[in-house]
Amino acid sequence: MRLKQKSDVTVSPGAFIPERAALLVRQKRRRLKQRVWSGAAVSLFLLLGVGYSTYDARIGAQLSGAAYVVVQNATAYTATHSTETPTPSLNQAQEFSAVVAALVADKRSFIAVDEVGAQVTLFKDGSAVLVAPILLIPDHDSWRSVPSGVYTVKDKTDRQYSALQEVYENNVVMFSKNYIIHGTPEYTDGSMAADVAVGITLSSSDAAALYRLVTPGISVVVRASGVSTDPTVTYSFQGPTISSGVYAAADLTDGQILVGRGGVDTSYPIASLTKLMTAVVVAESYDIDAEVLVDQEQYVTTLIPRLEGVPRTTNYNLLQLLLSESSNEAAEVLASEMGRDQFIARMNTLARTIGMTNSTFADPSGLDDGNVASLRDLVTLAQYIYNNYPFIWKMTMHPDETQTARGDDFGDLRNFNGVAGLSDMVGGKVGETDAAGQTSVTIHAMSLAGTARTVVIALLGSQERSVDVSLIHQYIADHIAVQ
Numbered sequence: 001m002r003l004k005q006k007s008d009v010t011v012s013p014g015a016f017i018p019e020r021a022a023l024l025v026r027q028k029r030r031r032l033k034q035r036v037w038s039g040a041a042v043s044l045f046l047l048l049g050v051g052y053s054t055y056d057a058r059i060g061a062q063l064s065g066a067a068y069v070v071v072q073n074a075t076a077y078t079a080t081h082s083t084e085t086p087t088p089s090l091n092q093a094q095e096f097s098a099v100v101a102a103l104v105a106d107k108r109s110f111i112a113v114d115e116v117g118a119q120v121t122l123f124k125d126g127s128a129v130l131v132a133p134i135l136l137i138p139d140h141d142s143w144r145s146v147p148s149g150v151y152t153v154k155d156k157t158d159r160q161y162s163a164l165q166e167v168y169e170n171n172v173v174m175f176s177k178n179y180i181i182h183g184t185p186e187y188t189d190g191s192m193a194a195d196v197a198v199g200i201t202l203s204s205s206d207a208a209a210l211y212r213l214v215t216p217g218i219s220v221v222v223r224a225s226g227v228s229t230d231p232t233v234t235y236s237f238q239g240p241t242i243s244s245g246v247y248a249a250a251d252l253t254d255g256q257i258l259v260g261r262g263g264v265d266t267s268y269p270i271a272s273l274t275k276l277m278t279a280v281v282v283a284e285s286y287d288i289d290a291e292v293l294v295d296q297e298q299y300v301t302t303l304i305p306r307l308e309g310v311p312r313t314t315n316y317n318l319l320q321l322l323l324s325e326s327s328n329e330a331a332e333v334l335a336s337e338m339g340r341d342q343f344i345a346r347m348n349t350l351a352r353t354i355g356m357t358n359s360t361f362a363d364p365s366g367l368d369d370g371n372v373a374s375l376r377d378l379v380t381l382a383q384y385i386y387n388n389y390p391f392i393w394k395m396t397m398h399p400d401e402t403q404t405a406r407g408d409d410f411g412d413l414r415n416f417n418g419v420a421g422l423s424d425m426v427g428g429k430v431g432e433t434d435a436a437g438q439t440s441v442t443i444h445a446m447s448l449a450g451t452a453r454t455v456v457i458a459l460l461g462s463q464e465r466s467v468d469v470s471l472i473h474q475y476i477a478d479h480i481a482v483q
Helices: 093-105 204-213 271-285 315-324 328-338 340-353 375-388 390-397 465-479
Strands: 043-048 055-063 066-073 078-083 110-114 119-124 127-133 149-162 167-175 179-182 219-223 246-251 257-261 291-293 312-314 425-433 437-448 451-462
Touching: 093 110, 093 219, 119 204, 127 204, 167 204, 179 204, 246 375, 246 465, 257 375, 257 465, 271 315, 271 328, 271 340, 271 375, 271 390, 271 425, 271 437, 312 315, 315 328, 315 390, 328 340, 375 390, 375 437, 375 451, 390 425, 437 465, 451 465
Parallel strands: 043 066, 110 219
Antiparallel strands: 043 078, 055 066, 110 119, 119 127, 149 167, 149 219, 167 179, 246 257, 246 451, 291 312, 425 437, 437 451
16 A cells, blocks of 8 residues: 655644545555355344334345345334344344244244344244254454344355454354354364354354254344343433533433533534444444455555555454554545445445434545534444444554454554543544544443443534543533432
């Protein structure tokens, strides 16, 4: 990758904007080991009402070439459309059971993965033909952790190698881009890697049986474990005044706004907070294990250039650069794998899907001032990541804490996301441009009147980010009471 600077630029942590707009000269990407999937995608339509009393379940044979599931409550409902994106309602046992029952009633073939119950069940024509205990699953904050949702079996293979974990996976059933069911992995010397959870691990015999019986194209319904079950609470609050900008602080469990200043539904420029959505698109669309060639020539300015002269790396390592050092290089390389325009379109589609109604994304890095979002939308995005891709927040705080056997391609990574004096941060992302000012989204594991809660603070248009975040944090600690 050859980088050419169009003009001089003044930079500081969080500020990555050239004096003239970055110019993308040529997009050209090749993949070494990117898995390309084919086949129909499964779309889940959940029409959710107030309760779960009466369901009308219809499983259609075809919808634009894809199978679909509709679960409808008899009472008033709203509709959401999920195309292989997480579906948090399936965290609830009753909702998961209702979807499974609907598929069974329609005599469908599918896999039910109940991580809470530690069980995988394969159904053929509505009948259970294999029930297997789950031996091991990835940690909840791992990029291999599967969010609750409905997916499609893309392919299966009797053996494949993980470049990041440096193990062989046996009898692999693949769904989505990064999620697999497999038997006990093996190290390269043939010894068993019984403690390595690359995906959902079954015994070798159960995985072999599932591999023989499963057919690509069938649905996989997942109820994930490790999801917060904290009850919704009611707060009493007031809000502090900060030196500049607007902010909102919310309970990450239910999205309830605790304190704020400015309109929570007004759109503002967000700068490099854009990279959080870039990371989510990568998590949902890419094989993070894949090794890719870096051979793209482009004009781009970034605070710490890393990719010039690097012939190859992995999507995982690019995410590390993206989230810890806010690398604009990494953002453009990741987007170019899909095609830059298609990637940006996916960012906007996903924003609408998860309820970010006042957001628009114009590039993958945040360089463009057309990247805008509301405070409420940033809370929604923070929740979505926290519930479904917690490894993203982990990467923002611990760039050197690798989750792979291969290790990091880039040593001595720097982290610009911390706030001095706040030791309870468990995730965060900063940004800065002339149009956006200083921006941040930070996640805090707080104790409010003796009750443990996870709080998100979204700040836009600040002139003193660290001071403002600390002030808001202190005010919440001193004044917010859980009722």
